[in-house]
Amino acid sequence: MxxxxxxxxxxxxxxxxxxxxxxxxxxxxxxxxxxxxxxxxxxxxxxxxxxxPSRDDLLTRLIIDGYDTLGAAAEAADDPAAPPAERWLAVCRAVRSWAHGHPHEYALLYGSPVPGYAAPPDTVPAAARVGVVLGRVLGDAARAGALPEPAGGGGPALVTAEAVAVLGGEHPSLDDAARVRALLAWSAVYGTISFELFGHLVGSLTDGDRYFDRAMSELARLIGL
Amino acid sequence: MxxxxxxxxxxxxxxxxxxxxxxxxxxxxxxxxxxxxxxxxxxxxxxxxxxxPSRDDLLTRLIIDGYDTLGAAAEAADDPAAPPAERWLAVCRAVRSWAHGHPHEYALLYGSPVPGYAAPPDTVPAAARVGVVLGRVLGDAARAGALPEPAGGGGPALVTAEAVAVLGGEHPSLDDAARVRALLAWSAVYGTISFELFGHLVGSLTDGDRYFDRAMSELARLIGL
DNA sequence: CTACACCGAGAGCACTGCTCTCGAACTGAC
DNA sequence: GTCAGTTCGAGAGCAGTGCTCTCGGTGTAG
The missing domain is CATH 1.10.10 (Arc Repressor Mutant, subunit A)
Structure with a gap:
């Protein structure tokens, strides 16, 4: 005690x-x-x-906490009983919503790394939580047979074994190309939210909410959900 | 004089x-x-x-110069005589290459905005240069009849008139949905490069170069190039 | 009860952005 | 060519920062 x-x-x-x-x-x-x-x-x-011991250590703590609350928000938004495309959209919306509610925290997590700061290994598991949620959506869709058959080919694998475990695990309808598309989609989610939050789309959109939904649906189509 | x-x-x-x-x-x-x-x-x-007059003004100057050199690199990489998909890939590669060569400048342009700093309007034209290049690729493809016919529908326009001018201009085979996909693709390019540069993909990829090319090709397919 | 680890406070160092003042140098008008 | 007026560089100084060290006071384990 x-x-x-x-x-x-x-x-x-x-x-x-x-x-x-x-x-x-x-x-x-x-x-x-x-x-x-x-x-x-x-x-x-x-x-x-x-x-x-230092300001950076305090920041590290805030980073871990940030990844955790964001990951929790993503997990809470995921309803395993829903169709894959809806799950995908719901999680994306939750991430965006969290980002809008905590812009500075989001910038700390996904913006430029702070000056001489290198993310310590402690942050990795927390940082992976959102990816795990999206990976589970993909894996569940594959196991439910909701994914198109892979076209095959494409040379040596681009996605490492560690990432395979996160991106839905092993499954016949999940090949390297599908996982590459999943990584791309996740990067695109991040890029979309960051562009919006950091002001790079100011003046280009008439309705940010509807744009986001449409963009995320395009991404779902891209990865076959 | x-x-x-x-x-x-x-x-x-x-x-x-x-x-x-x-x-x-x-x-x-x-x-x-x-x-x-x-x-x-x-x-x-x-x-x-x-x-x-202040440190922020010096930073602003660096931001404008950064956008300009990046924009120049993108323009130099674009060969108007090449097929659209190749042009797209070449410009994306040029942006990534510049980002790798100037990571801190890239982070200044596209990472978290600095503390109390708001980008002054002077930066806008310089910032748009890369978008203009990609928009021209799209517009040229449309004018050459290399784009699929739009499916139509989709409610009120999501892309503003200002952005239309950048994204290839007006053309029958370019509807609002196509421009949304273009904005999404550009956000995805940025997200991919940032993820890589800021270390969010460490340990997930076996070959960053090949991954990038494959991802950009997927995006070209998405926007119909 | 005592020795020890812990903890809060204060002073201090080197650094930052920024302001103000004071001469020196340059410039344009007469 | 002289002379007022502008521009400019340097120095001192202010308020703030991260971080270190030392000095007492306090809770804890033996």
């Missing part, structure tokens, strides 16, 4: 993360100030270093 | 931009320090403010 000290330590760590996330939501990752977090909590800036 | 003072002012401005771009390439936009630029040029930091 945890001692009183460990308990209060966890508690304060949580308060720091919470304050940091608030600040992240307000001013963005680049302007996130460890001193401001300390001020908000009424403690000396140096005290924060007892909990996070 | 420019006076001597104006000439030396332009010259020094150019040196500042050059030094800033060097630093941008090394440490990235977030760590770009105006004082370090001044040090590299052997001048006082306050002197730089005679040329750029």
């Amino acid at each position: 945890p001692t009183a000290r460990e308990r209060v330590r966890l508690e304060i760590t949580g308060e720091i993360v919470e304050a940091a996330r608030r600040q992240l939501a307000e001013v963005g990752a680049a302007a996130l100030s460890l001193r401001a977090v300390a001020r908000e909590l009424g403690m000396a800036s140096s005290a924060v270093y007892r909990y996070f | 420019p006076t001597a003072r104006e000439r030396v002012r332009l010259e020094i401005t150019g040196e500042i931009v050059e030094a800033a771009r060097r630093q941008l390439a090394e440490v990235g936009a977030a760590a770009l320090s105006l004082r370090a630029v001044a040090r590299e040029l052997g001048m006082a930091s306050s002197a730089v403010y005679r040329y750029f």
Whole structure:
């Protein structure tokens, strides 16, 4: 059982993360100030270093939490009983909705990596959650026989064994080409949301919501859902 | 004719931009320090403010220059005499190649917007250059009759008139749905390159080059090239 | 009860963007 | 050619940052 000290330590760590996330939501990752977090909590800036050895470590924690809440949103939006194309669209919508609700967090996850920062391995499992959801939609569709037969050919595999496990697993109607299309589709989802969020489509669209749905449907068609 | 003072002012401005771009390439936009630029040029930091009113203005200049060199690379890669699908692939390859050669500049253009920074209108024409190239490929294909006939239907237009002008212009075989697919394809190009550059595909691919070509070919098929 | 690990606070360092002021240099009008 | 007016570079200075170190006070394990 945890001692009183460990308990209060966890508690304060949580308060720091919470304050940091608030600040992240307000001013963005680049302007996130460890001193401001300390001020908000009424403690000396140096005290924060007892909990996070550096600003980057605090950011890492926020990144992991961000991937987790985004992944949870995607999982919650997926109804395994629905048809594949609807599942795909629902998950895409959930990701977009989360991105709109947490733009700075989304930018932290999928925007430019921060200066000298290299994502530590801890972030990988959390980052994979959304991919796992989309991969499961693909795999379920394959197992249900809802996917077109692969055309075959195409040379050596482009998708690694690790990625195969995420992208629906092994199945006769899932070949390397189908998985390449799945990776492309996922990249396109990300590109679409980022373009919209980062302002690259300003003035080009009359209705962002309808455009997104139509674009995601095109992608579903592309991967055969 | 420019006076001597104006000439030396332009010259020094150019040196500042050059030094800033060097630093941008090394440490990235977030760590770009105006004082370090001044040090590299052997001048006082306050002197730089005679040329750029703020760090953000210097960044804006770098953004415009970045869009311009990227746009020039895309234009140079486009051979109007080649078949549409080849033109599309060539331009995509050029964009990816530029991104790999200038990762920090690419991140500045297409990654998360910097903190409190809002892209000024000056950047818009430069930013549109790549889109114009891809739009021309689409328009030329339409005028050559190389595009499938539109299926029709789909409700009110999703693409604005401004964007229509960029995306190949008006043509019977280019309807709103085709332009939506074009926007989606361009977003997908960006998403693919960003995923690769920002490390989101690490461990998923055996051959990034071949994957990119295959993915871009799928996109060309999607938009009917 | 005591020795020890832990923790908060404060001072301080090196750095940042940015402002202000003060001479020096250049420029255009007379 | 002189002289006012503009431009420019340099320096000092302010407020802010990440981070380190040291110094007491406090909870904890033996």
